[in-house]
Amino acid sequence: MPLLTYLEAIRQGLWEEMERDPSVFVIGEDIGVYGGAFKVTAGMLEEFGEDRVIDTPISESAIVGAAIGAALMGMRPVVEMQFMDFIACGFDQIVNMAAKLHYRWGPAVPMVIRGPSGAGVHGGPYHSQSNEMWFVHTPGLKVVAPASAYDAKGLIKSAIRDNNPVIFYEHKFLYRRIKEDVPDQDYVVPIGKAVVRRPGTDISVITYGAMVWTALEAASELEKEGLTLEVVDLRSLLPYDEETVLASTRKCSKVILLHEDTRTGGMGGELAAVIAEKAFEALDGPIVRVTAPDTPVPFAPPLEEYFLPNTQKVMEAARRLAAY
């Protein structure tokens, strides 16, 4: 199996879907001639032509809206947001138009909006956000956030084949930092299924995106202290895999909910509620959240470092919870 970066895996998944299905096309800013701000779509214009690799004006509402129109007409558009921060400019189209169309009068809206999110690269407040919860709170959408190259390829394929609007959160910190064996043949990773990345028995760390790697690092370190963490990678946030979350909770009896997103209204709050409702009797300690604080994402390296959860913060939380 070839070694691919997270970014190359996304490109390969997109490329294979473009080859497989002529109704798939990509649309966005600087994605054709330039190949995208991060080069995810590099080479696609030459391969598939300008009818299927569409460079647009800077108009997120028009881009998302046009993708919706094309989806209603039977196509399977994939929109690139240059940064997920800019998705706010297309918000009305996503939450009021795309998300509600099927419920309101029945049409399928097979489309994907994908792009880089997350911090750690000193991007400042508008190139670093983890704003996935804006969409997790919108019935009718699906939201996925892969952590591995293998999942990134398998999930982009599932997202493209899905008949609903899917918001696909790529983590820009992972783009070129991880490299994995990724099969060069066709496979999919189902939306809505979590995976246990590392089995353990003392504390379940439930997380997604780049924080999966942070949790795994903390687990390796804490093993030396005799504490075993189980790491659950959600992979999909809407719908999320309640069964795996509850099974891991029951197995470990202690839970840390870890995310890079800010605390209030984050995924951790939702998971804490479902754990308290359905696995209360299994808990041997408080549900603990390790998240970013409720602030915008700051720019200067010491500020950003303070803002982001990291291995140290997870380890400290785990030690406190283990002693409970």
Next chain:
Amino acid sequence: MAGTGSSTKVVRTTKIDAALLGKMIYYLKLTREAESRIENVLYRQGKIVGGVYVGRGQEAIGVGAALTMRAGDVTFPCHRDFSVFLIRGFTLADMMANWLARGDSPTRGRENTLHIGNVDLGIFPIISPLGATLPVACGAAMVLKRRGKGNVALVHFGEGTTSLGHVHEAMNFAAVQKLPVIFICNNNQFAYSTPVEKQYAVESLAVRGPAYGMPGESVDGTDVLAVFGAVERGNARARAGKGPTFLECVTLRMTGHSAHDAAEYVPEKMKQTWAKKDPIQRLEKLILDKKILSRKQIEELEGKVREEVDAAIADAEARPLPPGKEAIEGVYCDTECWWSKKRL
């Protein structure tokens, strides 16, 4: 008051086609009768819950535009474009059932008024934050352009909507991509209570077309033939691959924003002036003058229209409301589609 002056010369259609005029007067009268019944009978009887928005005074815009359409064309009507839905294939009974929130209706009680769509008919409705359909129409037009069969996408919106960012993005996008879209602004001079002088600072919205690199034209929105001709000119350009057109159709909303609104903010003199320009009376006069139909034939048509509306309301009222538990169905289009009951 909105000006109809424009940099583009308005050319009236010269050919008068009796069959087309017959269709125009039929759909104008059917629309007026159906909407009057909704506003003045069903709403007042408490049978329609929620808002009631009708298009009295602007029926000629929907009729004139929709009658230009061919097989394969698509349309994005606005909430006062009742006639477009009828002309493009919704049944009056289904439309009434939707107004009455029935289970067996185009939205199964999930949506109100004219928020009804049908992919096979090529009809895509608004969402209440208006303007969002303009970019969506551009996407449909991208697909039509690629299919290469000379089809067009028509999108209707009010003059109030032109102040939204969606409109700027869509018009620019359509012009850059040379998309076959006709932007039809139903300028009824009031956005809820806001008059045009508080909405925009140009004399005529027609200038917005050239500003984006497309023709802009302003026509009398109470003249169904003028609307038809102007949309046809836009269609001809679009079908020939020459890109979009912006069209402003000026009229006055001869009703409140919704049934609860007496529109006291509209000057009385303005109402009187525009009442003389009623689109249905105008066409009727032309039809009588040209002896296309006799007075008696028009009266017969009116009788037929009343019967059609009676029958549609009776049909709709006989349908039950949806069961409450259906509220949680059909959020996603997954392995089995709740709407079609088909496996996907």
